[in-house]
Amino acid sequence: MSFDALKELAAAGHNFKGANPQQLEAVSSLSQEEVTLLNSIKQRLDSAEDVVPHGVDAPLSGAFVW
Known part of the structure; x- marks a missing residue:
């Protein structure tokens, strides 16, 4: 079975809602x-x-880490 970056990131709770195809392609190419x-x-x-994510209620801006 090959490594699936999107699947691994999603399983860890990263959200890709609103990501465009180019962004998804870039994330898919990440190494393990x-x-x-x-x-x-x-x-x-x-x-x-004590960490409060900036822009919690803002639309997705391409950042998916938090």
Whole structure:
């Protein structure tokens, strides 16, 4: 089975709603190491009690880490 970056990121809670085809293609091309790093960053941000995501109620701007 080959590595699926989008599937791995989505399983970790990254949201791709509103992403355009070019953005999805770029994310799909990430290596396993890059996905592991992004998931690690997301996990740390999610567990930090004093971190408030900027633009929580704003439309998706291409950022999917938090």
